[in-house]
Amino acid sequence: MEQEVCAFIRRHRLIQKHATVLVGVSGGPDSIALLHFLNNISSKWELSLTAVTIDHQLRNGDSADDCQFVKDTCQEWGIPCVERMVDVRQYQKEKGVSEEVAARELRYGVYLDLMHEKKADLLALGHHADDQIETMVMRMVRMATSNALKGIPVRRDFAGGEIIRPLLGVTKNNILAYLEKYQLSYQVDKTNADDTYTRNYYRKNVVPLLKEKNPRIADTIQTLSETLAQDEQYLQEQAKEMVEKVAEFREDTREICFAAEAFSELPQALQRRAFHLILNYLYGTLPKDLSYIHEVNFFDLLRRQNGSASIDFPLRLRVTNIYGKIYLQFGQQPSVKSAQPSLLPVPGETVLSDDTKIEAAIIKEAPAEDEATFVFPLDSISLPLHIRVRKAGDRMSVRGLNGSKKLKDIFIDAKIPQNMRDNWPIIVDDKGKILWVVGLKKAETAQNGKGMNIKLKISS
Numbered sequence: 001m002e003q004e005v006c007a008f009i010r011r012h013r014l015i016q017k018h019a020t021v022l023v024g025v026s027g028g029p030d031s032i033a034l035l036h037f038l039n040n041i042s043s044k045w046e047l048s049l050t051a052v053t054i055d056h057q058l059r060n061g062d063s064a065d066d067c068q069f070v071k072d073t074c075q076e077w078g079i080p081c082v083e084r085m086v087d088v089r090q091y092q093k094e095k096g097v098s099e100e101v102a103a104r105e106l107r108y109g110v111y112l113d114l115m116h117e118k119k120a121d122l123l124a125l126g127h128h129a130d131d132q133i134e135t136m137v138m139r140m141v142r143m144a145t146s147n148a149l150k151g152i153p154v155r156r157d158f159a160g161g162e163i164i165r166p167l168l169g170v171t172k173n174n175i176l177a178y179l180e181k182y183q184l185s186y187q188v189d190k191t192n193a194d195d196t197y198t199r200n201y202y203r204k205n206v207v208p209l210l211k212e213k214n215p216r217i218a219d220t221i222q223t224l225s226e227t228l229a230q231d232e233q234y235l236q237e238q239a240k241e242m243v244e245k246v247a248e249f250r251e252d253t254r255e256i257c258f259a260a261e262a263f264s265e266l267p268q269a270l271q272r273r274a275f276h277l278i279l280n281y282l283y284g285t286l287p288k289d290l291s292y293i294h295e296v297n298f299f300d301l302l303r304r305q306n307g308s309a310s311i312d313f314p315l316r317l318r319v320t321n322i323y324g325k326i327y328l329q330f331g332q333q334p335s336v337k338s339a340q341p342s343l344l345p346v347p348g349e350t351v352l353s354d355d356t357k358i359e360a361a362i363i364k365e366a367p368a369e370d371e372a373t374f375v376f377p378l379d380s381i382s383l384p385l386h387i388r389v390r391k392a393g394d395r396m397s398v399r400g401l402n403g404s405k406k407l408k409d410i411f412i413d414a415k416i417p418q419n420m421r422d423n424w425p426i427i428v429d430d431k432g433k434i435l436w437v438v439g440l441k442k443a444e445t446a447q448n449g450k451g452m453n454i455k456l457k458i459s460s
């Protein structure tokens with residue numbers, strides 16, 4: 001094992017001379033072997049080692065025993081050791097996460113603090129080649145992105161330094177042989193024998209079959225992981241450049257829009273990554289219920305040539321294609337309103353089939369208007385009011401225009417897709433005068449005077 005690990009460290013330039021190295025030690029075989037190995041090379045490499053062992057307060061006191069074992073071992077070997085306790089149960093309650101996630105997040109919190117406290121350059125962890133095989137196979141079964149196949153990274157930035165995994169190139173059997181050679185004892189995690197944990201299932205039932213077919217599967221998978229990680233890094237950089245070029249970001253409203261054509265012209269590999277970069281940007285933390293199906297639907301929507309359509313993503317993110325322009329926005333978006341011809345009682349209200357509510361009130365004052373409200377003098381129109389859809393040849397006198405305009409042109413100017421125009425609610429008075437193409441254009445009416453006013457308001 002020693003030669004292989006040294007070669008692996010050299011190949012990846014994992015450790016520099018004089019480095020301050022924190023070693024995560026659970027007391028199990030892998031991290032005990034790692035600590036022993038690093039201790040053996042520490043004088044030659046002039047390393048400053050500190051072991052850290054974390055008591056998750058789980059497994060009925062076993063985790064405390066493990067920590068005690070690590071402290072005793074470190075004392076025997078003359079290595080400084082820091083023990084930290086974390087309350088996994090409490091954290092689970094607060095955050096609503098699984099035991100595994102809670103333990104992991106807390107553990108990395110401790111590592112982070114200690115990296116700063118010890119001004120450490122490196123955090124060494126004991127993941128090995130079999131962990132890599134299990135991780136890659138598990139992800140292959142569950143995930144549909146090539147990003148998942150990067151596997152466990154050999155190194156990554158962490159707390160101003162790096163996390164390194166010097167044992168990723170050696171198998172569990174190598175590690176056990178090493179422990180045997182040096183007569184090292186270690187703690188056995190009883191949950192490792194439990195089939196119900198997914199990883200253990202793969203460890204016991206799947207990986208042995210792969211090893212039967214290819215005794216060097218560990219090397220194969222590690223090389224695959226490393227080359228895919230390099231490819232992925234390059235593609236991610238390209239995708240980022242692409243997104244910055246084609247998409248417009250609105251930080252205030254967390255909104256993104258881009259031309260479907262410009263996006264679709266790029267290679268598929270970049271389109272998929274750009275899609276994920278955009279989602280990462282919009283969500284910050286990706287929602288759990290986001291799945292591969294959303295990706296499929298997104299690319300379907302992108303291919304639509306005409307009209308408008310939209311799809312809903314988790315957390316009220318709506319993706320809309322309007323005439324080839326793609327919008328990703330949170331909250332309520334323009335939707336197809338369905339107006340059936342009906343009476344709009346004044347005062348009173350009508351609810352359209354898409355749940356848009358139109359309220360009509362008679363008021364004395366004349367409040368300020370916005371896009372969702374329209375106020376006009378009661379005596380400027382003939383009651384009752386009606387809601388209908390457009391008819392051929394419809395025209396209206398548009399406020400501020402000094403003349404009339406065809407409804408068709410109003411829809412075209414507002415880029416309302418064809419399929420939405422035939423359902424768009426229009427409010428007319430009893431003589432047929434078009435008062436409001438709801439949410440789009442208001443009619444020229446007499447000034448709000450001293451008399452009573454009608455206030456129309458839409459809400460959804």
Ligand SMILES: Nc1ncnc2c1ncn2[C@@H]1O[C@H](COP(=O)(O)OP(=O)(O)OP(=O)(O)O)[C@@H](O)[C@H]1O
Pocket residue numbers: 023024025026027028029030031032052053054055056107124125126127189
């Ligand atoms: N309680 C802990 N305290 C400190 N470091 C830990 C702890 N648990 C895990 N680690 C670190 O994370 C690595 C991976 O943990 P994981 O749980 O996957 O393996 P493990 O079965 O604990 O490995 P080991 O054989 O070292 O016990 C370990 O090798 C070790 O470096």
